[in-house]
Amino acid sequence: MSIIDRFIARNFLSGASIVLMILLSLFAFLTLAEALEDVGKGMFTTFDALTIVGYSLPRLMLDLLPVTALLGVLIGLGAMANNQELTVLRAAGYSVGRIAWPVVEVVIAATVIVLILQFFVVPDLELSAARVRAKTSIETTIVSDEGGSWTRSGNRFVRIGQIIQHGELRDVEIFALGEDAQLEEVMQATSVQVLDGGQWLLRDVTVTDLSSGEITEEHLNSKVWRSFLSAQQTSALIVPVEAMAPLALYRYIRQLDENDLDTHRYRVMLWQQLSIPIGLLAMALLGFPFLLGSGRAISAGQRAAIGGSIGILFYLFEQMIGHFAILFELSPAPAAFAPDLVLLTLALVILRRAR
Numbered sequence: 454m455s456i457i458d459r460f461i462a463r464n465f466l467s468g469a470s471i472v473l474m475i476l477l478s479l480f481a482f483l484t485l486a487e488a489l490e491d492v493g494k495g496m497f498t499t500f501d502a503l504t505i506v507g508y509s510l511p512r513l514m515l516d517l518l519p520v521t522a523l524l525g526v527l528i529g530l531g532a533m534a535n536n537q538e539l540t541v542l543r544a545a546g547y548s549v550g551r552i553a554w555p556v557v558e559v560v561i562a563a564t565v566i567v568l569i570l571q572f573f574v575v576p577d578l579e580l581s582a583a584r585v586r587a588k589t590s591i592e593t594t595i596v597s598d599e600g601g602s603w604t605r606s607g608n609r610f611v612r613i614g615q616i617i618q619h620g621e622l623r624d625v626e627i628f629a630l631g632e633d634a635q636l637e638e639v640m641q642a643t644s645v646q647v648l649d650g651g652q653w654l655l656r657d658v659t660v661t662d663l664s665s666g667e668i669t670e671e672h673l674n675s676k677v678w679r680s681f682l683s684a685q686q687t688s689a690l691i692v693p694v695e696a697m698a699p700l701a702l703y704r705y706i707r708q709l710d711e712n713d714l715d716t717h718r719y720r721v722m723l724w725q726q727l728s729i730p731i732g733l734l735a736m737a738l739l740g741f742p743f744l745l746g747s748g749r750a751i752s753a754g755q756r757a758a759i760g761g762s763i764g765i766l767f768y769l770f771e772q773m774i775g776h777f778a779i780l781f782e783l784s785p786a787p788a789a790f791a792p793d794l795v796l797l798t799l800a801l802v803i804l805r806r807a808r
Contacts, residue, residue, distance in 0.1 A: 457542070461530065462555040468529020472757075473514065473521045480513050481506050494589040501585050508582035511574050512696065515567060515729070519736040520764030522560060526740030527756035530556075534744045543745075549804050553741055560737050564730040571726060572698040579696035606681050608634070621646055621708070625655070627678075637664040640678070646708055649694075653678045654714075694719060699726050717785065721778045724789030725771075731790065732771070735797035739763065742803040767796060 488502035533539050542552055602613045608631075614624025622645040629638040643657035658673040697705065702723045709716045743759060771792040778788030 458555040464529040465525050465556050469521050469525025472524040476517045484509050491589045496588040505582050508578040511570050519732045522737040523740050524760040527760045531756045560734050576698050651680050653680050718779050720785035724786045728790045728793045731793040738800040
């Protein structure tokens with residue numbers, strides 16, 4: 454990388470870092486305000502609210518990276534435009550693409566960070582945050598020992614031997630007690646897939662009925678069971694689907710397919726996750742026409758307003774397409790990639806005309 458490339462990349466990173474810190478602070482404050490509303494419920498404390506904010510920061514950073522890339526170009530390289538440094542580069546024979554290339558290299562490096570966060574960081578932190586939020590439920594009791602994790606709701610208990618990140622539980626036992634505190638039913642499953650709507654898909658199940666005074670056993674390959682656990686308890690056991698790593702989400706989809714369950718919503722989520730690098734690149738390139746298309750100086754505040762408006766519109770458009778894809782059962786991959794590809798195409802067309 455040449456001195457000029459490093460200079461451009463440094464200005465972009467400087468602007469993007471400032472923007473990211475401001476946006477992270479704002480959204481962290483909003484997350485804290487929301488969490489503080491639950492203080493006093495169950496065993497939830499102010500320290501728990503602060504803990505949730507800490508766990509949420511990587512996910513917030515992922516969500517904010519596209520608009521950060523756009524504002525980083527508008528503010529970081531905007532200062533170069535105001536100082537006529539971009540004009541000098543153009544006069545020296547630098548094309549628009551040549552000026553943009555150092556930013557593209559930084560975006561590629563940021564994509565690596567995105568993948569690391571998606572695969573290794575966010576799922577574990579979201580699971581930890583869910584377990585902290587579960588303290589708001591008075592009925593929620595989760596205790597771990599050498600035999601696994603135990604959770605209770607009223608006179609019913611669940612023991613989970615192992616929790617797999619993508620929503621699978623293994624070595625599960627479900628105990629139901631009667632009003633006289635006598636054991637009435639035991640269900641043992643080799644593995645359990647937690648589904649939406651409070652349903653669990655039990656595999657390799659043994660159901661032992663003791664309610665009639667006689668012990669009877671029934672063996673089933675699979676059984677769909679409506680969990681008695683609260684939403685807080687269930688979320689404390691597994692990573693939310695929205696926070697799963699792409700590979701884990703792919704495995705989850707395959708498992709649902711094997712049991713003839715609807716996976717369309719999750720396929721849309723998977724392709725939306727995979728489209729993030731394209732959106733990141735598109736937002737960064739979209740900032741250049743606003744720098745090269747005008748010879749007059751524009752303040753940082755004006756550029757921030759432009760970038761913020763574009764970022765909000767892009768987010769709303771992306772969410773709208775995603776909801777339409779789920780509602781009308783559109784093809785997941787084209788629907789997920791459409792907003793990012795449209796934005797990238799628009800940015801490239803405008804850049805070409807700016808030459």
